[in-house]
Amino acid sequence: MKNSTLFFRSLCIILLLAGSAHLFAFIANNKNQPTVRNNKKIPLAPTKDTSITHIEKEIPPNEDPLIGFWKVFYDSETPSDRISIIYQIKKEGIAYNAYSIRYEDESGFSQKAEGAKVLTIENLSSKEGKGIYTFTYEKKTHKVNCDIKIIDKSTFQLSYIYFGYGDVETWKKL
């Protein structure tokens, strides 16, 4: 068989397999997925929550410093609307995944979150990392690449830019 025939047949096979994987990934990505949050004005139920101390007790000692519960504050135009969200980061296989656990407002009221996956960190060194950040805007779920900057053992910054809109979140460990 000619080398050129071998080359083109091989190329066709690779394009078929890799192409179909990418095509269906693209289609699946565009479908509505049961994710996420980041609606920063969330109606909170008037139930005072005391589960944070409970959460703290659940963190096993001597574990990977990234694994555990983290809190992020989201500013609003009016200070009274400032809320925070508690996430839980778990290591699942090779990746770290963050799930929303609970919403809190300034007055201490809180509400259980959907448990949606909002962040996947696949690549992380001691200083920085990269991940995929998922958020919902106008009822559409968006996934964007984000950068992780480790500040110290209990703080990291997550930054992303999406169609000209950028944001930096500071994640504080509980």
Add this chain to the structure above:
Amino acid sequence: MFDSLFKPIPWTEVETFFYLLNDLSVFYIIIPFFIIELIRYLYLNKLSKNLIYDSVTNIITVFAFLSIEYIIGLLFLTKGYYWIHENMSLAHLPINFWTITCCILIADFAYYWDHRMMHRIGIGWATHTVHHSSEYFNMSVAYRFGPLDAIFPILFSLPIVMLGFNPMLVLLAEIFVQTFQTILHTEAIGKLPKPIEYIFNTPSHHRVHHGSNQKYWDKNYAGILIIWDRILGTFEPEKEKVVYGISTPLDSVNPILVFLHGIFRFYDKIIQIKGLTNKLLAFIKPPNWTPLSKTKSDESSKKSI
């Protein structure tokens, strides 16, 4: 139904799936089947000391191979794969049933070309000849590896990572292909039903690959799917009785000699070749190539050893 094809699968489930197929298959397929093969040899009055020693040698070579693989993994593979995935890859593909299937098929196709290259270039055959040097054909032969057998697959798996597949998934898919290949090393199973023989690599097809009969040279490189050989012109069905081994037999069950004999023979060949260019060409030219060889038929891998 289609939704389930594209539904994200948690990595823990993927790991469990491959753990069952790759790691545990040693206990529920390979070892029990090898015992059946030994009983079969006994029944056919073919069980000899040499066969036992040959099998033990095969197992020893796999530990040497795994040591090299482990060192390469620590030094290069893990970090290198992830660096390529982050910096030189197409859009990262999600983990779902469809992408896992595509990854296994591409890993299988990469295996075909890796295998073909190991037969068709001098340095490839120098290491892969170890696998073909046994005069027996049983499950233990699948574990008979050469010293560089862990290196060549990297050349073919890195491009898969560049296509956007998760590096760990690529590695697990490659091991799955290798595991499937392992269970093909048997004389105890004849031909399977035609549709299976047409699509999948089977013990019959792989016996042909291990044959030293001239018509079987450099045929049936496939891992899981024999259709790659059919598409790329290297398929040969099992018709005449297969004679296993290489044309210049090793006649030894010494594990060190078995593991390194291909490299020793290649070294001897390089020493005899004159001129630096020719010496370098011997690495990438077919195994039987010499500066004087002219015809393609003289360059088949099995003939060179």
